[in-house]
Amino acid sequence: DSGVTQTPKHLITATGQRVTLRCSPRSGDLSVYWYQQSLDQGLQFLIQYYNGEERAKGNILERFSAQQFPDLHSELNLSSLELGDSALYFCASSGQGYSGNTIYFGEGSWLTVV
Amino acid sequence: SQQGEEDPQALSIQEGENATMNCSYKTSINNLQWYRQNSGRGLVHLILIRSNEREKHSGRLRVTLDTSKKSSSLLITASRAADTASYFCATDGSSNTGKLIFGQGTTLQVKP
Numbered sequence: 001d002s003g004v005t006q007t008p009k010h011l012i013t014a015t016g017q018r019v020t021l022r023c024s025p026r027s028g029d030l031s032v033y034w035y036q037q038s039l040d041q042g043l044q045f046l047i048q049y050y051n052g053e054e055r056a057k058g059n060i061l062e063r064f065s066a067q068q069f070p071d072l073h074s075e076l077n078l079s080s081l082e083l084g085d086s087a088l089y090f091c092a093s094s095g096q097g098y099s100g101n102t103i104y105f106g107e108g109s110w111l112t113v114v
Numbered sequence: 115s116q117q118g119e120e121d122p123q124a125l126s127i128q129e130g131e132n133a134t135m136n137c138s139y140k141t142s143i144n145n146l147q148w149y150r151q152n153s154g155r156g157l158v159h160l161i162l163i164r165s166n167e168r169e170k171h172s173g174r175l176r177v178t179l180d181t182s183k184k185s186s187s188l189l190i191t192a193s194r195a196a197d198t199a200s201y202f203c204a205t206d207g208s209s210n211t212g213k214l215i216f217g218q219g220t221t222l223q224v225k226p
Contacts, residue, residue, distance in 0.1 A: 002156065033212045043202065043216035056211035090157065094212055103147065103212050107156035 003027065004106035006091050012112045018079040021109045025072055025093030031055070032074040033094075033103065034066055038087040049074055081113045120203060120217040128225050133190045135220040137203030138183075144206050146179055146186050147214065151200045160188070160201075195226045 003026035013019055025032050034046040045058035049068035060066075063081075068074045078085060088108045094101040121136045137146070148160040161177045163170045163186065170177045176189040190197055200221045204214040 002159070031212055033214075035214075042218050043204075043214075045213045045215070048212050056213050058213060088154070092157075092212070102159055102162050103214060104159055105149070105157035110154075 002104040002106060004091055004093050004104050006089075006106040006109050008109055009107065010110045010112075012114060013081060015081055015083060015113055017081050017113075018077065019081065019111065021076040021078070021089050021091070021111075023074045023076070023091030023093075023106060025074070025091070026095075026104055029093035029095050029104075030072065031094045032068050032072070033092040034060075034074070034076050035090040035092065035105075036087045037090060037108070038084075043090075046076070078111070081111075083113050086111055086113045120201070120220040122220060123218065124221045124223075126223040126225065127193060129193060129195055131193055131224075133193050133197070133222055133224070135188045135201050135222070137186045137188070137217055139186075139203070139205045139215075139217075140184065141205075141207050143181070146177075146206075147204045148175075148177060148186075148188050149202045149204060149216075151202065151219070153199075157202070190222075193222075193224045195224050198222060198224045 005024040007022045030051045033048045037043045046060040047066050048056040052068050063079050066076045090105050090108045092103045092105040094103045119138050147162045149157040163177050163179045174191045179186045200219040202216050202219045204216045
């Protein structure tokens with residue numbers, strides 16, 4: 001158990017819909033990251049938040065947005081869903097910023113868009 | 115785009131044998147991390163090796179790093195059936211963020 005908690009574990013939704021994935025980082029970790037794992041793209045970095053502020057951005061679609069709340073939990077919002085958005089979405093966390101700290105991943109949220 | 119490339123893509127060995135997986139990357143790094151993923155499950159952190167380190171051990175795991183060749187290897191000794199999983203290397207591309215760049219992974223099957 002990495003200490004990073006993600007909900008829901010699985011969800012199935014229709015194209016065009018919007019979903020929210022939730023993440024609780026490890027206790028004390030200030031940085032939260034979101035990654036997407038798909039068969040064709042592999043593991044891709046989406047976005048990082050540090051203590052509520054966006055720190056780094058990857059290839060995150062405009063239809064996707066994220067935020068980190070004062071209690072440090074984070075949410076990833078996916079809207080206008082397409083079939084190609086079906087993937088395993090990971091949240092990860094690390095202490096302080098990054099600075100070479102180990103990044104711990106949650107179990108992921110399986111999203112299936114039908 | 116993927117920075118790291120693992121080799122081989124798939125590896126099948128008998129229990130008790132050693133398994134070696136290699137990772138190559140393209141840019142300079144601060145650190146390189148190895149992760150394990152059981153089928154469809156979460157990523158489990160195995161080892162972090164810093165750019166100024168050449169070798170690191172953790173139990174049956176041994177990781178080496180050659181920054182001149184931009185490569186790393188993961189050795190699992192005395193493998194067990196429970197080691198069956200996909201193994202990924204991830205580099206930080208010398209950024210000070212947690213933007214890890216993953217390879218495609220090596221799928222290891224350990225036969226009992």
